Amino acid sequence: MPGPSGSTDRTVERTNQRLTPVVSGVLRIGVLISSSVITAGVVLTFVASASYTSARRAVPQLRHGVLHPVGFHAPRTFAAVLSGVGHGDGPALVMLGLLLLIATPVLRVAVSVIGFAADHDTRFVLITLTVLVVLVGSFAVGT
């Protein structure tokens, strides 16, 4: 079986040794922070909204996609989420946590670009950079 070239072997070894714990760590931190914020938001929603917590039936309303305490609307923009969090709004805090969760894989790609650059792995710098550009571009097109 023909083996890969020596230089590639060493590059792969570097990736495994150095980048693996960094990527795993970024994912872990992203998951921990986002799940903490989401949990805090859910607790805050129930504590702050007596009418929501004491409601007897949630399911019939769901057929129309409505589950919120009276007067609440899901924030759709980043600014609305932040302003809601500023006012101590539980659902807005949940949204912030969900956005942090969505950002975690993007951050993972960004960190990989830096990691491969530090290892002088030019091919994989270009590969991960391409993915990052497409990812950020899709956000820009979508919004």
Next chain:
Amino acid sequence: MSPVELTLVLFAVGVVGGWLGALLGLGGGFIVVPALTLVLGMNIRLAIGASIVAVIATSSGAAVAYVRDHMANMRIGMFLEIATSTGAVTGAFLGSILVPRVLYVIFAVALGQSAIAVARRKSLEHRPPQPPDPLADKLGLHGAYPDAARGRVVTYRVARTKIGLLLMYVAGTVSGLLGVGSGTLKVPAMDLAMGLPIKVSTATSNFMIGVTAAASAGVYFERGDVNPLISAPVALGVLVGALGGARLLSGIQPRRLRALFAIVVFAVALDMLVKGVT
């Protein structure tokens, strides 16, 4: 069902979806969407919004362990992400031109066939040797992973990287078009074309699907499809389930994993066929 009860039910749905999704490399949408629409009677848009969040939660939650333990091959995953992410963008553009009905039928047939092929595939030891692949050598894609079921570290070589890349582009396009099935096609592409061990295929698929889902999550967020009080318990449940599922992968018998994958994907294919025909 009161809001408190609903929150607990959604959490439980998330645990099951995350657990199975982490093992099979699928993200858990195949559990979350039917549970929310058919069982709880929710609007499909809210279910898909929650499902997108669930996919990202499964991916990130499971990948913490998969990357650390070398179950997922990061180099393969990142290289193939070029194809899946550009495919997803292509799919989003094609969505306005093509008829989804026809696509559902085509996709269902392709999915059903690949599910059978994955189930019938021989284990690594009983396969003919892989053809040489200069591109995989150049990119340093070959690897090794710890297999607790075999009690040793299993080394593997990657083949047909170009075909794998092409299939990943198709997988990305389909998921961009139909909003589903990103993992259901990724795993067969790695397993059947590139010749990866099934555990590395599901773990690497898991690693990748978060990026694919993140690319489309912004759109769902803007549309208001990501409902915080529905998505939150699902996401938290998925994280718990994914952490549990990820622990099991190394110890599971590869044959059982193949069978489980085939059953789940076959069910997904049937569901798509029904959607396309009715």
